[in-house]
Amino acid sequence: MAKRKIDLFIEIKNEKEFKNILRTNSEALICAEVYSQFVGACTALDRLFTIIKYDWSNGKIILLKVPSDEVDSLRRFRDQSEPVYLFIFKQKVTNIFRGVDSIKFAEVAKREVNIYKKEIEGYESERPTYDLSEPTPDEIVWFNKLSMEKELEVAAQHDRRVARQAARKRHRAELMVPHLERINFVLFWPHCKHAHPELYEQWDLNGIIMIGREELNLTKEKAEDILYEGDAPINEASMQMLVSGTALAICFRLLDTDKHFVSLVRKILYEDIQQYDDDSSAKSFGTAFDHYKSYSQTKEKILLKRHEEKVTRKAEEKEKKSRRLSEMKRLALQALQEAIEAKRAKREQRKLKLLKAGDLTALQNLKEQPSDDELSFAQPQQPQESSSDTDSPSESNEEEYFPPPGLVIPGFYAPPNDIAKANGLAVLFPKIVVEYVTPEPEFLPPHVLVMLEAWKRHKALKVLSKYENAVIHVGIFEATTPYDGVHIAYSVMEFDADNTSQKTENVKIAIMLSIENDVPLLELMDLNPVHVSRDPVAGEEECSAMFPVDYADMKIDLKDFQLNK
Incomplete structure (x- = not known):
């Protein structure tokens, strides 16, 4: 029986051996197990293969184990953990089976052996065959299904990551709220930046002072981050207007500590009825928000307004040029008159000099000479207007986007709750926020989960005491996998103090470890951990299962490292 097992399969090492076997055994039925080297060949069906070879085909079927990584014609099967079995006759694929279902595979194999026996006896089969590099219809169905499953998994993974990041973002803001009550x-x-000085009186009346001012050009992503958890009308028109120019952000501090700052600002801007002077010298009443808000206009109105502004601007430029031309003419004429006067004065000085010298003849000749008071005068000219001065009001960039009309465009935004306020302050005024509280990082570095037996906990801490910054979280859990963990202690020190928990089975120390620097992970590997995340993507999923966003808010994990030192 041992000899039978040794002779059961032919191990293929490379493509040359594979092609040689197919060429020299073209009249034999070949069953090739195709596998990926990272998982190795499957042994689950070895007992069935013994029956197929020696009982059903009388030893005539040739069984191969072929690594897809070494054969180009089988490259489509690479990086797959599920084994694939190809039935080959006359160097053509006649059938294919995927998986390790022994009953179904036995049915397929028996059918292939029976058809092979008939073909040897002269029976001509009309079933389709395929080249080794050509996928069969069943393969195409499998690959399409596999591709769809991967796409769904990627989408689900993305959705889970977005949900985790949203929870972390909110929790980060919640931690900042108690420290930012006065700003x-x-x-x-x-x-609508002009609204700031116009509303300044309201701040003074309520004991509110300005402590920060920022003018900034926002992107859509940053604007949405600032407006997080708020109630600003985020529509196409308002967002386009917000990112189209330089926005103004003002940071305030409340002097009265007994008032809720968010409610006070909202009351001033969104609830209090005030009197406002309109452009038409008429007076209107309403809230500040209603007074400064506007609505998106139609494309025609926008283009007409642009044209009117352009005509007005050109008229102002034309008037400015006309005034400049008049001033240039005045200065040129003044310069001419000054030149004539200088020439006359020079002539008179010459006459006086001749008179003093007694040269009456020269003096008489000078008097008889005509006085050349006429000088050339270059008249300044008005610059010629360009042809673009006659643009029509309907001209616009064909690729320019115009939002739908009638959408609300606010003049300003004040956060409606403490979460929105804390998040917006951290984005707009990080330097001011740091004076009150140091925010948690919104995005974590790439990280993995490392789990070791609890009895190795002190060795692990000794290693990690040199890399405190790489440790995000530490905890003691009763767990066999990252997804069934039951929390026991937040630190090794807490675990050591509890004698009852140390008797629990399957106790592990779990470490959420940053891999921006891979040295800490490499040193932990020397301790032979029971589990390490395969990559940062899996690490993020596994760590989120063991360490929720609010894990150890009131605990200090680094006490363990300080104790170790």
Whole structure:
């Protein structure tokens, strides 16, 4: 029986051996198991293969184990953990089976052996065959299904990551809220920056002072980050207006500590009825928000307004040029008169000099000479207007986008709750926020989960004490996998103090470890951990299962490292 097992399969090492076997055994039925080297060949069906070879085909079927990594014609099977079995006759693929279902595979193999026996006896089969490099219809179905499953998994993984990041972002803001009670901000749209000085009196009346001012050009992503958890009308028109120019952000501080700053600012801007002077000298009443808000206009109105502004601007430029031309003419004429006067004065000085010298003849000749008071005068000319001065009001960039009309465009935004306020302050005024609290990082570095048996906990801490900055979280869990962990302690010191928890089975120390520097992970590998995430993507999923966003908010993990030192 041992000899039978040795002779059962032919191990193929490279493509040359594979082609040689197919060429020299073209009249034999070949069953080739195709596998990827990272998982190795499958042994689950070896017992069945013994029956197929020696009982069903009388030893005539040739069984191969072929690594897809070494054969180009089988490259489509690379990087797959599931074994694939090809039935080959006359160097053509007659059938293919995927998986390790022994019952179904036995049915396929028996059918292939029976058809092979008939073909040897002269029976001509009309079933389709395929080249080794050509995928069969079943393969195409499998690959399409596999591709769809991968796409769904990637999409689900992305959705989970977005949800985790949203939870982390909110938790980060919640941690900042108690420290930022006395400061707030207001964001003014580029077209409405004039509202800030016009509202200044309201701040003074309520004990609110300005402590920060930022003018900034926003991108859509940053604008959405500032407006996170807010109630600003985020539509196409308002967002386009916000990113079209320089916005103004003002940071305020409240002097009265007994008032809720968010509610006070919202009341001033969104609830209090005030009197405002309109452009038409009429007076209107309403909230500040209603007074400064506007609505998106139609494309025709926008183009007409642009044309009117352009005509007005050109008229102003023309008037400015005309005034400049008049001034140039005046200065030129003045210069001419000064030149004539200088020439006359020079002539009179010469006459006086001749008279003093007694040269009456020369003096008489000078008097008889005509006085050449006429000088050339270059008249300044008005610059010729360009042909672009006659643009029509309907001209616009064909690729320019115009948002739908009637959408609300606010003049400003004040956060409606403490979460929105804390997040917006951290984005707009990070230097001011740091004076009150150091925010948690919104995005974590690439990280993995490392799990070791609890009895190795002190060795692990000894290693990690040199890399405190690489450790994001540490905890003691009762777990066999990252997804079934039951939390026991936040630190080794806490675990050591609890005698009852040390008797629990399957106790592990779990470490959420940054891999920006791979040295800490490499040193932990020397301790032979029971689990390490295969990559940062898997690490993020596994760490989120063991360490929620609010893990150890009231604990200090680094006490363990300080104790070790």
